Amino acid sequence: MTPYRAPGWLPGGQAQTLWPLLIKPKAIPLRRERWETPDGDFIDVDHLDGPPESPLLVLFHGLEGSARSHYAISTARACRRMGWRLALPHFRGCSGELNRRPRAYHSGDSAEIDWILRRLHQDNTGRRLHAAGISLGGNALLKWAGEQQQAAASLVSGVAGICAPLDLAACGHQLARGFNRIYTRHFLDTLKSRSAARLARFPGLFDETRMRRSRNLWDFDDAVTGPVHGFAGADDYWARSSAIAWLKTIAVPALVVNPRNDPFLPASALPGPNDISPCVRLEQPATGGHVGFVSGAFPGNLDWLPQRLLHFFTSELS
Known part of the structure:
Protein backbone atom coordinates (compact mmCIF):
# COMPACT_ATOMS: atom_id res chain seq x y z
CA MET A 1 0.00 0.00 0.00
CA ASP A 167 7.73 6.73 25.34
CA LEU A 168 5.24 8.22 27.79
CA ALA A 169 7.76 10.53 29.44
CA ALA A 170 8.79 12.03 26.10
CA CYS A 171 5.13 12.40 25.14
CA GLY A 172 4.04 13.90 28.45
CA HIS A 173 6.77 16.52 28.46
CA GLN A 174 6.20 17.30 24.78
CA LEU A 175 2.53 18.04 25.46
CA ALA A 176 3.52 20.57 28.13
CA ARG A 177 5.29 22.81 25.61
CA GLY A 178 4.16 25.63 23.35
CA PHE A 179 1.09 25.14 21.17
CA ASN A 180 0.85 21.54 22.35
CA ARG A 181 -0.59 22.79 25.62
CA ILE A 182 -3.91 23.21 23.80
CA TYR A 183 -4.16 19.40 23.63
CA THR A 184 -3.25 19.11 27.28
CA ARG A 185 -5.99 21.56 28.26
CA HIS A 186 -8.50 19.57 26.20
CA PHE A 187 -7.55 16.32 27.93
CA LEU A 188 -7.48 17.86 31.40
CA ASP A 189 -10.95 19.37 31.03
CA THR A 190 -12.58 15.94 30.78
CA LEU A 191 -10.08 14.10 32.98
CA LYS A 192 -10.63 16.53 35.84
CA SER A 193 -14.40 16.51 35.48
CA ARG A 194 -14.56 12.73 35.53
CA SER A 195 -12.04 12.49 38.37
CA ALA A 196 -14.05 14.91 40.48
CA ALA A 197 -17.15 12.76 39.99
CA ARG A 198 -15.17 9.67 40.94
CA LEU A 199 -13.81 11.40 44.05
CA ALA A 200 -17.35 12.30 45.14
CA ARG A 201 -18.16 8.60 45.01
CA PHE A 202 -14.90 7.53 46.68
CA PRO A 203 -13.75 10.25 49.12
CA GLY A 204 -10.04 10.25 49.80
CA LEU A 205 -9.15 8.41 46.59
CA PHE A 206 -6.58 11.08 45.72
CA ASP A 207 -5.65 14.66 46.62
CA GLU A 208 -8.40 16.85 45.14
CA THR A 209 -6.42 20.06 45.49
CA ARG A 210 -3.48 18.66 43.53
CA MET A 211 -5.82 17.30 40.89
CA ARG A 212 -7.56 20.63 40.34
CA ARG A 213 -4.23 22.49 40.25
CA SER A 214 -2.83 20.19 37.55
CA ARG A 215 -1.59 22.18 34.59
CA ASN A 216 -0.05 19.38 32.56
CA LEU A 217 -0.22 15.60 32.26
CA TRP A 218 2.69 15.04 34.63
CA ASP A 219 0.83 16.96 37.35
CA PHE A 220 -2.37 14.99 36.74
CA ASP A 221 -0.71 11.60 36.48
CA ASP A 222 1.33 12.26 39.61
CA ALA A 223 -1.77 13.28 41.57
CA VAL A 224 -4.38 10.92 40.13
CA THR A 225 -3.47 8.31 37.52
CA GLY A 226 -0.41 7.00 39.30
CA PRO A 227 -1.76 6.63 42.85
CA VAL A 228 -5.17 5.31 41.79
CA HIS A 229 -3.62 2.57 39.66
CA GLY A 230 -0.84 1.42 41.95
CA PHE A 231 2.10 3.50 40.73
CA ALA A 232 4.36 5.61 42.92
CA GLY A 233 3.64 8.69 40.81
CA ALA A 234 3.88 10.03 37.26
CA ASP A 235 7.50 9.05 36.67
CA ASP A 236 6.91 5.49 37.84
CA TYR A 237 3.70 5.23 35.81
CA TRP A 238 5.32 6.55 32.64
CA ALA A 239 8.39 4.33 32.98
CA ARG A 240 6.49 1.11 33.66
CA SER A 241 3.74 1.70 31.12
CA SER A 242 5.69 2.75 28.01
Whole structure:
Protein backbone atom coordinates (compact mmCIF):
# COMPACT_ATOMS: atom_id res chain seq x y z
CA MET A 1 0.00 0.00 0.00
CA THR A 2 1.21 3.54 -0.77
CA PRO A 3 3.02 5.10 2.23
CA TYR A 4 1.23 8.04 3.78
CA ARG A 5 1.97 11.53 2.52
CA ALA A 6 -0.03 14.58 3.57
CA PRO A 7 -1.67 16.63 0.79
CA GLY A 8 0.17 19.80 -0.13
CA TRP A 9 -2.75 21.99 0.92
CA LEU A 10 -2.45 20.81 4.57
CA PRO A 11 1.06 21.59 5.84
CA GLY A 12 2.41 20.96 9.34
CA GLY A 13 1.78 18.49 12.11
CA GLN A 14 -0.60 20.73 14.06
CA ALA A 15 -2.92 21.32 11.10
CA GLN A 16 -2.77 17.65 10.17
CA THR A 17 -3.79 16.74 13.73
CA LEU A 18 -6.67 19.20 14.04
CA TRP A 19 -8.18 19.11 10.54
CA PRO A 20 -9.83 15.68 10.98
CA LEU A 21 -12.02 17.18 13.69
CA LEU A 22 -13.53 19.47 11.06
CA ILE A 23 -14.16 16.81 8.40
CA LYS A 24 -15.22 13.95 10.67
CA PRO A 25 -17.60 11.72 8.72
CA LYS A 26 -21.09 10.90 9.87
CA ALA A 27 -21.25 8.05 12.36
CA ILE A 28 -23.02 4.85 11.42
CA PRO A 29 -25.30 2.92 13.80
CA LEU A 30 -23.53 0.52 16.15
CA ARG A 31 -24.91 -2.03 18.58
CA ARG A 32 -23.88 -1.40 22.20
CA GLU A 33 -23.25 -4.24 24.60
CA ARG A 34 -22.46 -3.85 28.30
CA TRP A 35 -19.98 -6.26 29.83
CA GLU A 36 -19.62 -6.85 33.55
CA THR A 37 -15.96 -6.94 34.53
CA PRO A 38 -14.46 -9.52 36.92
CA ASP A 39 -14.03 -6.83 39.60
CA GLY A 40 -17.67 -5.70 39.60
CA ASP A 41 -17.38 -2.83 37.15
CA PHE A 42 -18.50 -2.57 33.53
CA ILE A 43 -17.37 -1.51 30.10
CA ASP A 44 -19.45 -0.75 27.03
CA VAL A 45 -18.49 -2.32 23.71
CA ASP A 46 -19.93 -0.96 20.46
CA HIS A 47 -20.30 -3.49 17.64
CA LEU A 48 -20.61 -3.27 13.90
CA ASP A 49 -22.26 -6.55 13.00
CA GLY A 50 -21.63 -8.38 9.76
CA PRO A 51 -21.55 -11.83 8.24
CA PRO A 52 -20.81 -14.32 11.04
CA GLU A 53 -17.86 -15.79 9.12
CA SER A 54 -16.23 -12.40 8.44
CA PRO A 55 -13.07 -11.20 10.23
CA LEU A 56 -13.43 -9.21 13.44
CA LEU A 57 -11.35 -6.08 13.99
CA VAL A 58 -11.00 -4.84 17.57
CA LEU A 59 -10.15 -1.14 17.82
CA PHE A 60 -8.95 0.36 21.11
CA HIS A 61 -9.40 4.13 21.34
CA GLY A 62 -7.07 6.85 22.61
CA LEU A 63 -7.02 9.06 25.69
CA GLU A 64 -10.56 10.32 26.35
CA GLY A 65 -11.64 8.85 23.03
CA SER A 66 -14.67 6.74 22.18
CA ALA A 67 -16.62 5.23 19.30
CA ARG A 68 -17.42 8.84 18.36
CA SER A 69 -13.76 9.69 17.67
CA HIS A 70 -13.03 10.48 14.02
CA TYR A 71 -10.71 7.49 13.57
CA ALA A 72 -13.32 5.14 15.05
CA ILE A 73 -16.03 6.43 12.73
CA SER A 74 -13.84 6.21 9.62
CA THR A 75 -12.73 2.68 10.57
CA ALA A 76 -16.32 1.58 11.15
CA ARG A 77 -17.35 2.91 7.76
CA ALA A 78 -14.43 1.11 6.07
CA CYS A 79 -15.30 -2.16 7.83
CA ARG A 80 -18.89 -1.87 6.66
CA ARG A 81 -17.70 -1.43 3.06
CA MET A 82 -15.46 -4.49 3.42
CA GLY A 83 -18.10 -6.62 5.10
CA TRP A 84 -16.01 -6.94 8.28
CA ARG A 85 -17.23 -6.94 11.84
CA LEU A 86 -15.87 -4.36 14.27
CA ALA A 87 -15.71 -4.17 18.06
CA LEU A 88 -15.00 -0.82 19.75
CA PRO A 89 -14.42 -1.39 23.48
CA HIS A 90 -14.64 1.73 25.64
CA PHE A 91 -12.13 2.04 28.42
CA ARG A 92 -13.76 2.52 31.81
CA GLY A 93 -15.65 5.81 32.03
CA CYS A 94 -15.33 6.67 28.33
CA SER A 95 -18.74 5.53 27.09
CA GLY A 96 -20.71 8.36 28.65
CA GLU A 97 -21.33 6.91 32.10
CA LEU A 98 -19.06 6.95 35.14
CA ASN A 99 -17.76 3.51 36.01
CA ARG A 100 -18.46 1.91 39.38
CA ARG A 101 -15.01 1.20 40.74
CA PRO A 102 -12.30 3.63 41.95
CA ARG A 103 -9.97 2.72 39.09
CA ALA A 104 -10.29 4.17 35.59
CA TYR A 105 -7.91 3.36 32.72
CA HIS A 106 -4.35 4.23 31.76
CA SER A 107 -1.75 3.91 29.00
CA GLY A 108 -0.24 0.70 30.34
CA ASP A 109 -3.48 -1.11 31.13
CA SER A 110 -2.50 -4.33 29.36
CA ALA A 111 -4.46 -6.42 31.88
CA GLU A 112 -7.68 -4.81 30.67
CA ILE A 113 -6.61 -5.37 27.05
CA ASP A 114 -6.01 -9.04 27.84
CA TRP A 115 -9.43 -9.50 29.45
CA ILE A 116 -11.22 -7.80 26.55
CA LEU A 117 -9.39 -9.80 23.87
CA ARG A 118 -9.99 -13.08 25.67
CA ARG A 119 -13.69 -12.34 25.95
CA LEU A 120 -13.92 -11.42 22.26
CA HIS A 121 -11.87 -14.46 21.24
CA GLN A 122 -14.19 -16.73 23.18
CA ASP A 123 -17.24 -15.18 21.52
CA ASN A 124 -15.58 -15.26 18.08
CA THR A 125 -15.45 -19.08 17.96
CA GLY A 126 -12.30 -19.53 15.94
CA ARG A 127 -12.81 -16.84 13.31
CA ARG A 128 -10.08 -14.33 12.44
CA LEU A 129 -9.54 -11.67 15.11
CA HIS A 130 -7.34 -8.63 14.50
CA ALA A 131 -6.48 -5.97 17.07
CA ALA A 132 -5.50 -2.32 16.57
CA GLY A 133 -5.02 0.54 18.98
CA ILE A 134 -4.96 4.29 18.48
CA SER A 135 -2.69 6.53 20.59
CA LEU A 136 -3.13 5.43 24.26
CA GLY A 137 -4.95 2.30 23.07
CA GLY A 138 -2.06 1.51 20.75
CA ASN A 139 0.48 1.81 23.55
CA ALA A 140 -1.52 -0.51 25.83
CA LEU A 141 -2.05 -3.03 23.01
CA LEU A 142 1.63 -3.13 22.00
CA LYS A 143 2.66 -3.49 25.64
CA TRP A 144 0.22 -6.41 25.93
CA ALA A 145 1.66 -8.07 22.83
CA GLY A 146 5.21 -7.71 24.17
CA GLU A 147 4.23 -9.16 27.53
CA GLN A 148 2.35 -12.08 26.01
CA GLN A 149 5.04 -12.91 23.43
CA GLN A 150 4.13 -16.17 21.62
CA ALA A 151 0.93 -16.53 23.68
CA ALA A 152 -0.59 -13.54 21.87
CA ALA A 153 -0.93 -15.66 18.72
CA SER A 154 -3.57 -17.79 20.44
CA LEU A 155 -5.86 -14.74 20.53
CA VAL A 156 -5.01 -12.45 17.59
CA SER A 157 -3.60 -12.72 14.08
CA GLY A 158 -1.57 -9.57 14.60
CA VAL A 159 -1.62 -6.11 16.18
CA ALA A 160 -1.31 -2.55 14.97
CA GLY A 161 -0.43 0.54 17.01
CA ILE A 162 -1.16 3.90 15.40
CA CYS A 163 0.44 7.06 16.84
CA ALA A 164 1.07 5.22 20.11
CA PRO A 165 2.92 7.34 22.72
CA LEU A 166 5.59 4.65 22.98
CA ASP A 167 7.73 6.73 25.34
CA LEU A 168 5.24 8.22 27.79
CA ALA A 169 7.76 10.53 29.44
CA ALA A 170 8.79 12.03 26.10
CA CYS A 171 5.13 12.40 25.14
CA GLY A 172 4.04 13.90 28.45
CA HIS A 173 6.77 16.52 28.46
CA GLN A 174 6.20 17.30 24.78
CA LEU A 175 2.53 18.04 25.46
CA ALA A 176 3.52 20.57 28.13
CA ARG A 177 5.29 22.81 25.61
CA GLY A 178 4.16 25.63 23.35
CA PHE A 179 1.09 25.14 21.17
CA ASN A 180 0.85 21.54 22.35
CA ARG A 181 -0.59 22.79 25.62
CA ILE A 182 -3.91 23.21 23.80
CA TYR A 183 -4.16 19.40 23.63
CA THR A 184 -3.25 19.11 27.28
CA ARG A 185 -5.99 21.56 28.26
CA HIS A 186 -8.50 19.57 26.20
CA PHE A 187 -7.55 16.32 27.93
CA LEU A 188 -7.48 17.86 31.40
CA ASP A 189 -10.95 19.37 31.03
CA THR A 190 -12.58 15.94 30.78
CA LEU A 191 -10.08 14.10 32.98
CA LYS A 192 -10.63 16.53 35.84
CA SER A 193 -14.40 16.51 35.48
CA ARG A 194 -14.56 12.73 35.53
CA SER A 195 -12.04 12.49 38.37
CA ALA A 196 -14.05 14.91 40.48
CA ALA A 197 -17.15 12.76 39.99
CA ARG A 198 -15.17 9.67 40.94
CA LEU A 199 -13.81 11.40 44.05
CA ALA A 200 -17.35 12.30 45.14
CA ARG A 201 -18.16 8.60 45.01
CA PHE A 202 -14.90 7.53 46.68
CA PRO A 203 -13.75 10.25 49.12
CA GLY A 204 -10.04 10.25 49.80
CA LEU A 205 -9.15 8.41 46.59
CA PHE A 206 -6.58 11.08 45.72
CA ASP A 207 -5.65 14.66 46.62
CA GLU A 208 -8.40 16.85 45.14
CA THR A 209 -6.42 20.06 45.49
CA ARG A 210 -3.48 18.66 43.53
CA MET A 211 -5.82 17.30 40.89
CA ARG A 212 -7.56 20.63 40.34
CA ARG A 213 -4.23 22.49 40.25
CA SER A 214 -2.83 20.19 37.55
CA ARG A 215 -1.59 22.18 34.59
CA ASN A 216 -0.05 19.38 32.56
CA LEU A 217 -0.22 15.60 32.26
CA TRP A 218 2.69 15.04 34.63
CA ASP A 219 0.83 16.96 37.35
CA PHE A 220 -2.37 14.99 36.74
CA ASP A 221 -0.71 11.60 36.48
CA ASP A 222 1.33 12.26 39.61
CA ALA A 223 -1.77 13.28 41.57
CA VAL A 224 -4.38 10.92 40.13
CA THR A 225 -3.47 8.31 37.52
CA GLY A 226 -0.41 7.00 39.30
CA PRO A 227 -1.76 6.63 42.85
CA VAL A 228 -5.17 5.31 41.79
CA HIS A 229 -3.62 2.57 39.66
CA GLY A 230 -0.84 1.42 41.95
CA PHE A 231 2.10 3.50 40.73
CA ALA A 232 4.36 5.61 42.92
CA GLY A 233 3.64 8.69 40.81
CA ALA A 234 3.88 10.03 37.26
CA ASP A 235 7.50 9.05 36.67
CA ASP A 236 6.91 5.49 37.84
CA TYR A 237 3.70 5.23 35.81
CA TRP A 238 5.32 6.55 32.64
CA ALA A 239 8.39 4.33 32.98
CA ARG A 240 6.49 1.11 33.66
CA SER A 241 3.74 1.70 31.12
CA SER A 242 5.69 2.75 28.01
CA ALA A 243 5.38 0.20 25.21
CA ILE A 244 8.77 0.98 23.69
CA ALA A 245 10.47 -1.38 26.13
CA TRP A 246 8.24 -4.25 24.93
CA LEU A 247 8.70 -3.96 21.16
CA LYS A 248 11.64 -6.38 21.23
CA THR A 249 9.54 -9.22 22.63
CA ILE A 250 6.51 -9.00 20.34
CA ALA A 251 6.09 -12.38 18.63
CA VAL A 252 3.04 -11.76 16.41
CA PRO A 253 2.97 -9.60 13.26
CA ALA A 254 2.85 -5.98 14.41
CA LEU A 255 2.49 -2.70 12.53
CA VAL A 256 3.69 0.41 14.37
CA VAL A 257 2.92 3.72 12.62
CA ASN A 258 4.30 6.98 14.02
CA PRO A 259 4.48 10.13 11.88
CA ARG A 260 7.67 12.04 12.50
CA ASN A 261 5.73 15.32 12.79
CA ASP A 262 3.32 14.04 15.45
CA PRO A 263 2.99 16.91 17.96
CA PHE A 264 2.53 14.39 20.78
CA LEU A 265 5.80 12.46 20.40
CA PRO A 266 9.11 13.92 19.21
CA ALA A 267 10.81 12.05 16.38
CA SER A 268 13.89 11.69 18.59
CA ALA A 269 11.89 9.35 20.87
CA LEU A 270 10.79 6.97 18.10
CA PRO A 271 12.14 3.41 18.03
CA GLY A 272 14.65 2.22 15.48
CA PRO A 273 15.53 -1.16 13.99
CA ASN A 274 17.53 -2.17 17.07
CA ASP A 275 14.54 -1.55 19.36
CA ILE A 276 12.14 -4.06 17.80
CA SER A 277 11.69 -7.77 17.20
CA PRO A 278 11.68 -9.24 13.68
CA CYS A 279 7.86 -9.37 13.89
CA VAL A 280 7.51 -5.60 14.13
CA ARG A 281 7.17 -3.35 11.10
CA LEU A 282 7.93 0.32 11.74
CA GLU A 283 6.39 2.99 9.54
CA GLN A 284 7.44 6.55 10.33
CA PRO A 285 6.17 8.83 7.57
CA ALA A 286 7.37 12.42 7.56
CA THR A 287 3.80 13.69 7.80
CA GLY A 288 0.47 12.71 9.34
CA GLY A 289 0.28 14.60 12.63
CA HIS A 290 -1.33 12.82 15.57
CA VAL A 291 -3.88 10.40 14.11
CA GLY A 292 -4.46 12.81 11.25
CA PHE A 293 -3.70 11.03 7.96
CA VAL A 294 -5.91 13.32 5.87
CA SER A 295 -5.78 12.46 2.17
CA GLY A 296 -7.28 13.64 -1.10
CA ALA A 297 -8.20 17.00 -2.57
CA PHE A 298 -9.52 19.77 -0.32
CA PRO A 299 -11.26 19.37 2.10
CA GLY A 300 -9.87 15.86 2.22
CA ASN A 301 -11.01 12.56 3.67
CA LEU A 302 -9.98 10.17 6.44
CA ASP A 303 -9.79 6.99 4.38
CA TRP A 304 -6.05 6.33 4.54
CA LEU A 305 -5.84 5.06 8.13
CA PRO A 306 -8.63 2.44 7.95
CA GLN A 307 -7.34 1.34 4.55
CA ARG A 308 -3.84 0.90 6.02
CA LEU A 309 -5.21 -1.21 8.87
CA LEU A 310 -7.33 -3.39 6.62
CA HIS A 311 -4.49 -3.86 4.14
CA PHE A 312 -2.13 -4.92 6.93
CA PHE A 313 -4.55 -7.48 8.29
CA THR A 314 -5.56 -8.86 4.89
CA SER A 315 -2.30 -8.79 2.90
CA GLU A 316 0.73 -8.41 5.15
CA LEU A 317 0.39 -11.02 7.90
CA SER A 318 2.89 -13.84 7.75
